[in-house]
Amino acid sequence: MRRIAVASFVVFLMLSSKSQAADGEALVLVQKAFDYWRGLSSYSEFSMTIHRPDFERTMILRGWTKGRSDGLFYVLQPPKDMGNGSLKKGRQMWSYNPKINRAIKLPPSMMSQSWMGSDFSNDDLAKSDSILDDYDHAVVEREMVDGHQVFTVESIAKEDAPVVWGKQILRVRDDFILLSEQFFDEDMELVKEMTAEDLVEFSGRIFPKIWTMRRVDERDRFTRLEYHILEFDIDIEDRLFTLASLKSKKRLQ
């Protein structure tokens, strides 16, 4: 599921890992899809809406990603949470709170907890295990939708891979845009899914504007991301992804 997040944050999760040149078009397709998203680096501003049966809350965030494992996110809105930040470096993660001006390292055991109360976990942000490595991929269906060929890829988890999913089903367009990602448990029962909608152009790339993650058993609980600004392959210094940088407030303007 980390993947989900990845995709949703486009940004950083998906690394073009040096996946062994697996043959087969499915692998290439998946690899290309994630390459398309990831870019070398990214800058984004997006809103995150957490929906619950009796409650809904929207935050606006800003983030940078670089390479396979670095990411930095700040909350811009609501004002109360403004300045809260998350830094991800390698497999480690820190949380920064401006009120107390401290950055707290999350212990591994907290990584599976929800990130900022959303349906994404800290792990979703931090983990970068490649879908490419942990799964075997196969194209199971092709169809034509709106003039594009859409591939359905079934990715079955490898026996020993440290992933909790039994399989994932990805729908990828012929221009490598990921349309949806479904997560199945070991009994091949659908647990949760992420869907992408509203394809628009962000700095020259067609990209889904809205991403929704929801659990199958609770339809009324979901988290929706909506991109407002998204730039790819911009020049970002490595020192952006440091603790000192996390604590500085200058990136909020």
Place this chain on the structure above:
Amino acid sequence: MEIIRVDSVSKVYHQGRVSFRALDKVSLDFKKGEFVALAGPSGSGKTTLLNLIGSLDVPDEGEVFFDQKNLSELNDSERADLRLHRIGFVFQAYNLIPVLTAAENIDYILLLQKVDKFLRTRKVNDILQEVGLTDKASNRPDELSGGQQQRVAVARAIVTDPQVVLADEPTANLDSTTGRKLLEMMQQMNRTKKVTFIFATHDPMVMDFADRLVSLKDGRIVSDTAK
């Protein structure tokens, strides 16, 4: 007019494998106001006869009538009532309730008769005076001499105005002077109240006092003489 009629009564006791014929087809009448002694050696059947008359026991054969009533037709409870209201008992020993005073011992039987308290007190006082024990009223049996105890016993037997008083060896534990006094007292009562007295005894003095002497031997009547 007889008060008690014993009609060919037999009684057999079993003790282990041995059976013992205490009474053998005995027939006998007692008239109202008689003062009778049943005499005979140990085992002659006199106590058994007394018990049958007193409805303490039932005969194996024959019948006992008390005031025309066949005792064998009565149940336990009716017999107890008969004893309570119409018969008085005086025994050789263990006669009184040890934890009650002389007055209370007498009072107790009236209590059983459900006589009301006022009447009870009067009756107890009267009878104590009659037997000459007014000053010993609040003494317990162990504080009384044998003669005094037996006098209380007689008082208790007589206080209910019974028709018959049955006395089993009343003088056996007493010296002769005391025994004589007791007998004189009972004779007095027999005369004044017309109460029938039946004694089981082998004390010659009792036989002297008796108006009628019935001798038993081996469960049979050997003689029956009135004086």
Place this chain on the structure above:
Amino acid sequence: MRFFDLLSVQISWRNLWRNPRRTTIILTAIVVGIISMIVLSAFGRGMMEGMVKNSIDNLVGHIKIQNPQYRIDPAIDNRIDQAEKIAAQIGELLPDDVQLATRLRLDGVLSTSREHTGVMIVGIDPAAEKGVSFIGRPLYQGTPLQPEDARGLLIGQGLLERLGLEIGKKVVVLSQDASGEGRSKAFRIRGSYRAEMRDTEKRYIFINLKSFQDMLAAPGSATEISISLRNANAYQTGTVEDYVDRINERLDGLGLEATGWRQLLPAIAAYIDMFDVYMLIWFVVVFVAMGFGLANTVLMAVYERMREFGLQRALGLRSSGIIKNVMIEVLFLLLIGMALADLCSFFLVKVVFRSGIDLGSFGAGIEMWGISRIVYPVLSLSDIVMANGVVVLLGLLVGLYPALHAARFTPIETMRHL
């Protein structure tokens, strides 16, 4: 004069049965009393030993070698390096029937596709756990961990049910390595175990030690070496303390420490010490209840025979002789009672209650106290001796009262009395 001359014994024996009903009644009181002492103490002891055993079984052992820091901060930082080597060295110090189990025990997270839950991950050598801890016992479901099974995992039945898992399912386990980084690995559930404590079932998962070491890139590490004394009387303080001293001598300089279970479970150790006192109190209480009856019965028997005692005195028997006769009678009474009661108790414990008493209906309550669901009575020689001892000693003491009474009857008095 011999104390137990045949004639006195015969007289006392026959006297005892002059009033069979009375003797039977008081014997019943004695028998019921002693049975209650023995059977209840057997259950009490069973409950307590179950409690101790559960605690010791709960990965404690009789002696445990740890880095002393681990007890304060159970992190991999406070590990034992080269644990196997140390375990082997310690093993040489101890008798052959002693078992050592090396474990790596750390906090972690168990993840399934639907849930994450905090767990205690224990890396074990499955063979070494047999007879040492609850995980060495037959599983509730599935197959045991095979020594070479790098991906096998055992889970508590309670946790299995809570997470809606089944045998054969895959789970991902995460823990923190020495550098503070999270390491995760996929495992398959091979089997599920049942533990006395539901809490244990919901918290502990077991994997092969080697596989855990590999996962954390910490070859040869462990956090504890647990030592079980199998046949030695493990509850006897001396034995354990003796071993602890010897082990600590050997561990000198290694920064490790051996601790006996009494120190590991101080609260339970204290409770055990109190248990004997509680039992003794109960014994005395029951005895007092029947002591009154005993005194009364013997007193009655003595009063009844006042005349005989007078006669015996008249014939020249000294008062001490009378005391002796009465005491022999009391002793007979007690001995018969004890023999019957001991037999009945034995029968009750070994036959009637052989399969224990099920306290299942007090589920949450017994768990709170760490009591096993099924309590098996434990006959301990010391309890039996104590129960019988209390009865004989106090019984004779109580019997002395009527005996002294009997000795006081003078011939004249008794003759006059009747």
Place this chain on the structure above:
Amino acid sequence: MNDLLLAWRNIWRNPRRSILTILAIAFATALLVFMLSFQFGAYDDMIDSSVRLSTGHVQIVAPGYHQRPEMRKVIDNPEELLQEATMLSNVDAVSLRSEAFVLASGEKRSRGVMVTGVAPHHESKISSVPQQIKKGRYLTEGDGAAGVIGALAAQHLQLDVGDECVLLGSGRDGSIAAAVVEIVGIFKSGVDEFDRSIMQLPLAEFDTIFSMEGAVHRLIFTFAHLSDSQAGAAQLRQGERARKLQVLTWEELTPGLKQSIELDLISGIIMYFILVIVVAFSILNTFFMAIFERKKEFGVLMSIGMKPRRLVVLMLLESFSMTTVGLVLGILCGIIITLVAARYGISMGDSAEFMAQYGMPERLYPKLTLLSVTVGPLLIFVVTLLTALIPVLRIPSLRPVEALRS
């Protein structure tokens, strides 16, 4: 002069025997009165210390909060409810609490901790934590970002009094909640689970950190007496606002405690029952004797016309009087012993530490209640009378002639 008096006099015909019998009954009675008082007292103490440590006698929570605590399931405007509740007659104290699961970090270590917001002033009336401070001090009304923490949690986080602890969690509205609090005190309740996982903050501070906007998670009630809690809960449920909330009693909050009390009570009852049976056999002989040595006397009584039924009553009266004397004596002794023990308390000795794990205080105080004074004696009374019946019921089959001859 009546039968009761007669029975009473009969008892003293053989004073030694009667005294022994009475003592046996008195002993068992006194023991039962004391033991039941002791057990009831201990249960009350156990419940009380558990109640005082965390749950209170009765709680009001938002629906579903007890089953699955979530920050959003709050009680809004608790003051109103508080007003409503304090009107109840038997309420001893009420306090408000809120809870949040956070990541707490010390200098080097982090771990999950349950943070409880408490009103220090109310809490001291309702909770035992203020008395269990082992180092530093408890919270006061004026405290800001100050916290007290369980000894084991402090040990794990390597925190001491005066150290700062960073908390990170989420607020009621889902916002990010973070705070630095100064540890002002470390408490040790003896219950490991509690000492390992709890940190307390002033409620006002909690409200700010976790954006509670005046809402709380729990209303905690204690009553003057434990026995009031059921009635109190029922009364609370009637309240206008409480009807929409969930009212829970201590039994529902800690089912383990209730069952362990039941277990202890039942094993106690089994022991007492056995004891009473032993006593019954002990005195059965006395009752037999009292009848058989007086056979002849019964013969006389029956001869003069007393019916066996009346004799039975008389003899039962005798046993009854004897039992009553024993009971009264035993109850008196039991009460005295209990009162003395209640005054000074009974130390559990070395077991205290073991007991502490289960929230048992160091000294136990027996508690005299109507129940503890009556249940044991009643049991003894019934069993004794049944025992007395065994020989007495042979009287009706007694024949006057045989009785006279014996």
